[in-house]
Amino acid sequence: MSDGAAQISEPAVTDTARPRSGRLTFTRLFQQFGTAAIFVLLLVLASTQSDAFLSERNIMNVLRQMSGIGVMAIGMLFVILTRGIDLSVGSIAALGAVSSALLIQEYPLPLALAMSLGIGAACGAISGVFIAFMRLPAFVITLAMMTAARGLALILSNGQPIMPGSKGAPLQAFGTGFTLGFPNPALLMFVLFAVAFVVLNFSRFGRLVKAIGSNEEAVRLSGISVPRYVLSVYVISGILSAIAGILVTARSGVGSASVGVAAELDVIAAVVIGGASLMGGRGGVINTFIGVMILGVIGNIMNLAGVPGYHQQVYLGVIIVAAVVMQHGSQVFRR
Template sequence: MTPPVTPAQQDGPAVADTAKIPRSRGSRPSLGLKLDVRNLSLLGVLAVLIAVGAITKPDQFIAVSNLQLVLTQTSVIGVVTVGMTFVIMGGGIDLSVGAMVALASVWATTLATQEYGFFGILFTAVVVGLGCGLVNGVLIAYGRMVPFIATLAMLASARGLALQITDGKTQLVNLKSVLDLGVRDNYPLGIPPLALVFAGVTVVGWLLLNRTTFGRRTVAVGGNAEAARLAGIDVRRQRLYLYLLSGLCCGIAAFMLIVLSGSGQNTNGDQYELDAIAAAIIGGTLLSGGRGTIVGSVLGVLVFGTITNIFDLNNLQTAPQQIAKGAIIVVAVLAQRSAVRDGEA
């Protein structure tokens, strides 16, 4: 006669399976530590770059005016990078951010728009950015288009529309309330207003990613869209929200660029998509989605901005600068692959 099976024996296989859990959980702190180390490494790289700039051009690099310039220039692409970080973490990509910035900047600087004053320009830039993001999101989430193709189409369309609006000419801004934000003498406590905007967007982005269900859903969708769907997450709606967020950031960046240059041009935002993707990657955001940090992306922006400034101060050509950026991207991607392999071990 077969002896009765005890509850302990019935749970035997489950106990055996759960024995693996501590090992899998143990890998997460290890991977998290690697991400923290990457951020510390980026801080180290930034410190080295600052030292190089201070040594090669001591009088110019450490001048307050130059530091203000670096903060101002990195702030515009920094805001775009925050939006790009969310998109990549959600398993997508956005190649149209530069074109969206250009279109928003020229649409917001037409004579008809300037008649509505400061808030008219700001409102138009943001709405145009959101509109472009909405088109991208609908095509990708509900039209089931590949993000690469959909955003590439937006890139071409937005650039073409920006060129048609301007007819290849520069649209100057004649509103003192807008231009005054870019005057160095008006900086509060010596901090550029654009840097304050970038800081505000960064804080909101960090809170959104780390303290809300929106951030958790973004990570879930980017890590495994099917698992997220089975868990009750509306994957298509989440992807739509991500591209809307990217468009919003582009609209804000377009207004910042208008303040910085005092004009709207169809060439604005040139190569912003490459710079934003590169900054996010070296900051620890996985191209495959599901992992990344806002802090890392911001550090990536500052690293690239400092490199550009050092090259400019030393009158070096653009080619070596692009080569240096490319090398940094390759090293960052290789480091990502190593971290993922160690995390899955």
């Protein structure tokens, strides 16, 4: 029987591999470099539309504005790699912003920030337990967490902006300051992307996260505790979302429950534009960073061009779809 199986399977490989080898090579190349090509094309188009685009002040402004989305996108990448989704990132960011502003008033700054990160981790852990151990749909669970976290942020703040007071001055100085010529929030984003790159590409944890998204059953049969790793990525997402909220408080000097409204859409869009597959197992840190920058450039150039806010949403949606089609279209048409 094994000989018969070999005779059946062998022609299938040779018949399909030869005519498609060129297309497969192109597909792999575009998956690897397509996001960067889209980004370069956008930079060229943006520079032709406005002389102010390539100014140092404008570039630093884009980096500062996208730092929160970028930090959340790291956590979303880890979640999506396991074939999950996290719709609660924006609401957890709001909870992080409000809790940090409140806790800074009562506790030393390092402790207050650590407690805020702990709240974000707890939100991620709650979602992760239901998803990983109870096998409930990530969409439903994180949607519930999105509502609950936003509601908790509104309750804690009583629907009003929270001022950290004088104890929050060092945090605000960090949020508005520069180091080595870069905005501090952007530098923190760079550091977190670098850490994520090392973890995802050079650690056992990162390899298993990708493997779970590619073939969860094979990982389980090899003796790995899949639920523990799935839980971990939601905890990571919760912590990074809280960091994003703290960065908003640091930049604005105010903790508000309105932080991160609809941010989950931008975060998911950035990760998908970066080439990550919502089916899990495929995605990279560098491309995710480029996806974040693509969103930032699109929004910035429309602001410089004076495009009205409501129109921007329509154009942004069209551009996101176009970018995703360019990134994944070769696979779709190949089918």
